[in-house]
Amino acid sequence: MPQDREGFRAHAPDGRVPEDGPTVSDDLVTMLDLLSQTLVAALGFGVAVINIAHPDGTFEVASVAGDENARAALLGTVDSAEMWDQMLAASEPWGRLRFADHRNELARSDLLTWIPDIEPLETEDAWHPEDALFAPLIGSDGTRVGILSVDLPADGRRPSPATCRALEGFAVSTALAIEHATLRARAQESEQLLREQASRDSLTGVGNRSMLFDRLQHALTARRPVLALAFIDLDGFKVVNDRFSHSVGDEVLATVAQRIRAVVRPHDTVVRWGGDEFLVLFEELDRTEDVTPAVERIMAAVAEPVRHGELDIGVTASVGVAFQHPEDDFDADELVRRADVAMYSVKNAGRDGFAVYDPVGG
Numbered sequence: 001m002p003q004d005r006e007g008f009r010a011h012a013p014d015g016r017v018p019e020d021g022p023t024v025s026d027d028l029v030t031m032l033d034l035l036s037q038t039l040v041a042a043l044g045f046g047v048a049v050i051n052i053a054h055p056d057g058t059f060e061v062a063s064v065a066g067d068e069n070a071r072a073a074l075l076g077t078v079d080s081a082e083m084w085d086q087m088l089a090a091s092e093p094w095g096r097l098r099f100a101d102h103r104n105e106l107a108r109s110d111l112l113t114w115i116p117d118i119e120p121l122e123t124e125d126a127w128h129p130e131d132a133l134f135a136p137l138i139g140s141d142g143t144r145v146g147i148l149s150v151d152l153p154a155d156g157r158r159p160s161p162a163t164c165r166a167l168e169g170f171a172v173s174t175a176l177a178i179e180h181a182t183l184r185a186r187a188q189e190s191e192q193l194l195r196e197q198a199s200r201d202s203l204t205g206v207g208n209r210s211m212l213f214d215r216l217q218h219a220l221t222a223r224r225p226v227l228a229l230a231f232i233d234l235d236g237f238k239v240v241n242d243r244f245s246h247s248v249g250d251e252v253l254a255t256v257a258q259r260i261r262a263v264v265r266p267h268d269t270v271v272r273w274g275g276d277e278f279l280v281l282f283e284e285l286d287r288t289e290d291v292t293p294a295v296e297r298i299m300a301a302v303a304e305p306v307r308h309g310e311l312d313i314g315v316t317a318s319v320g321v322a323f324q325h326p327e328d329d330f331d332a333d334e335l336v337r338r339a340d341v342a343m344y345s346v347k348n349a350g351r352d353g354f355a356v357y358d359p360v361g362g
Helices: 026-043 068-074 081-090 161-198 209-222 237-244 246-263 288-303 332-348
Strands: 045-053 058-065 078-080 092-094 097-100 132-138 144-153 226-235 269-274 277-285 306-308 311-313 316-324 353-356
Touching: 026 045, 026 058, 026 144, 026 161, 045 068, 058 068, 058 081, 058 144, 078 081, 081 097, 081 132, 097 161, 132 161, 144 161, 209 226, 209 269, 209 277, 209 332, 226 246, 226 288, 226 332, 237 246, 237 311, 246 269, 246 277, 246 288, 246 306, 277 288, 288 316, 288 353, 316 332, 332 353
Parallel strands: 316 353
Antiparallel strands: 045 058, 045 144, 058 078, 092 097, 097 132, 132 144, 226 277, 226 316, 269 277, 306 311
8 A cells, every 4th residue: 555645643642652651562562463464454444553451541552554654653652541531432333333533523632643645535435534443442351451443444435334343353353362462461470470489588588599509500501611609607696686586687687688689790699598698609700719809798798787776786797608610510509518618617717707618628
């Protein structure tokens, strides 16, 4: 069809394209594009547009088929449910469809912000460039999940009853497709959330043992140049629990965990091993010496007093570090054991320090 029309109606009356607004998944866009393209080819309309409803009450143009100029102008524009309600209420009911007649000022108000440059036929049933035909997309629970609209019938006339019935059928199929895609996306989000919750320590928000071993296994398989694991035990934490209560101890643990997270690199893995013990997995190290400044930052962050009411509560850290190089042949459990051995050597030497595992001293 011709591609030189001046414009197409913007289904978002104010033409907004939000910078940080709702987004549509790639899978859903692909499916909607297929549906709108099929509708254009099968029913003889020049343009088909699919708006989908978002939980925040907005409607976003997610697919435009049949005219590249229309697609460029409309795709991603957003409008409120209230504006759609007003427009649909003012339009003529054509069965399940709604027809916005260009002679109806209420149906046209604030809607036609981009109109095709076409001349209507000199017939009573001619399609006018400011006409519009809409099919509300209703989900199985009766809610509106989107709106399908068509324009520019190939013969220049208002669609026949048979075409309208076919459009109603397309609307049902499109509503079901959107609903199924939305349910699938929500299920995937829930699954991802459950996986994340399963790998997080509920008290501190950092990772747990499950996360550590997942990351360790991946790192060992990838054969990083240098892999370092720091085993951190808080010195004096038992006194905090005994003197101030376990709730205060929990506060100290949560604060310390976030401090550790803040002083390591974004891609380093911080986990709570249990009790007052934390582990940090350092990947992508060029040299073993590179872990020293990181451990020093951790120790300084831990040693900073934790403010609780009028009290400054202080703990320190004993840290053991173990390395694995590509040529080493031991598993994740052994790496953890070695870091633990190094940590206990610091404990035995007086605490508040760090040591590297010595294979000879074991």
